Amino acid sequence: MGSLSELFIAVGLDVVLGDPSWLPHPVQLIGQFITVLEKFLRQQIKNEAVAGVWLGSLTVLVSAGIAWGLSCLHPWVRIYLVYAALAPRCLMNEALAVKRVLQQGNVLAARQQLSRVVGRDTASLSAADIIRATVETVAENTADGVIAPLFYLLLGLPWGLSVPFVWAFKAASTLDSMVGYKNQRYFYLGRFSARLDDVLGYLPARITGLLLPVAAWLCRQDARLAWRMLWRDHGKHASPNSGWSEAAMAGALRLRLGGGAYYQGKWVEKPTLGEALRLPEPRDITRACCLMWATYIILLALGTVLIRRWL
Numbered sequence: 428m429g430s431l432s433e434l435f436i437a438v439g440l441d442v443v444l445g446d447p448s449w450l451p452h453p454v455q456l457i458g459q460f461i462t463v464l465e466k467f468l469r470q471q472i473k474n475e476a477v478a479g480v481w482l483g484s485l486t487v488l489v490s491a492g493i494a495w496g497l498s499c500l501h502p503w504v505r506i507y508l509v510y511a512a513l514a515p516r517c518l519m520n521e522a523l524a525v526k527r528v529l530q531q532g533n534v535l536a537a538r539q540q541l542s543r544v545v546g547r548d549t550a551s552l553s554a555a556d557i558i559r560a561t562v563e564t565v566a567e568n569t570a571d572g573v574i575a576p577l578f579y580l581l582l583g584l585p586w587g588l589s590v591p592f593v594w595a596f597k598a599a600s601t602l603d604s605m606v607g608y609k610n611q612r613y614f615y616l617g618r619f620s621a622r623l624d625d626v627l628g629y630l631p632a633r634i635t636g637l638l639l640p641v642a643a644w645l646c647r648q649d650a651r652l653a654w655r656m657l658w659r660d661h662g663k664h665a666s667p668n669s670g671w672s673e674a675a676m677a678g679a680l681r682l683r684l685g686g687g688a689y690y691q692g693k694w695v696e697k698p699t700l701g702e703a704l705r706l707p708e709p710r711d712i713t714r715a716c717c718l719m720w721a722t723y724i725i726l727l728a729l730g731t732v733l734i735r736r737w738l
Contacts, residue, residue: 437509445516453511457490457601475615483602483620490598491591498590512576512593515723518568519716525561526712548689558707563684565715566676567669573723575631581730585737599624628668636671642721643679653679656701663698677701680711
């Protein structure tokens with residue numbers, strides 16, 4: 428079930444409304460389900476790796492199944508579920524909030540705002556570090572928070588499976604954000620969820636990387652360097668997927684992204700992506716958002732053309 432017209436209505440709702448705090452979000456329910464299921468499986472299954480397979484599989488299957496069932500109730504329920512899976516407006520709002528307080532000269536408030544969207548410690552970041560970290564999170568989330576949901580919506584549309592496809596992906600993404608850590612608590616339990624998120628994000632990450640140089644050309648950024656940094660640096664990232672969008676974004680903006688950072692008080696060394704051809708400035712956050720939107724619109728346009736030909 429589903430149609431291109433419903434997809435465009437959902438896209439329009441996201442552009443206008445974003446993710447208002449007063450509106451219940453399915454991801455919150457998925458998170459609660461994961462918490463309850465994790466506790467139950469830890470009690471019932473001693474082998475944490477096996478429990479992790481059950482945790483990941485049940486969360487994805489239950490989320491997709493419930494989403495599919497709800498989507499059959501009414502077209503507006505289906506439109507809401509598509510709208511709730513989209514995130515470009517929310518990502519832009521969070522990024523530009525960092526830019527606004529930074530332009531006011533309030534570095535402390537910018538650090539606090541940035542901590543809402545990144546996992547690293549922000550207490551000691553300089554203004555330049557804040558800008559780079561914000562651009563980096565926009566780049567990473569362009570792939571897994573913006574392009575990936577749209578990719579699965581478009582992929583499922585010809586078969587009427589957009590809603591279960593996208594909520595299977597969103598469930599895997601939520602699992603990774605909650606249990607996909609290489610620490611003592613989740614090293615074995617979260618391994619399956621982390622791998623599942625990597626597998627489902629594989630194609631969207633590469634599509635994002637390939638589209639970003641085109642987006643750079645449309646946004647009057649450095650498309651040539653975006654293409655060169657994409658192929659030179661995408662493999663440097665510890666994640667098999669994140670390097671594609673981050674390397675291309677770094678090249679497009681002529682910045683150096685990545686590098687080591689503190690996480691929960693511990694220094695974690697990471698490779699750098701791109702080249703520092705100029706100093707970061709607050710407008711780079713706006714430029715990164717422009718690149719995100721352009722990539723999103725390109726995929727939406729290409730997907731629409733292909734689906735119309737298919738149908």
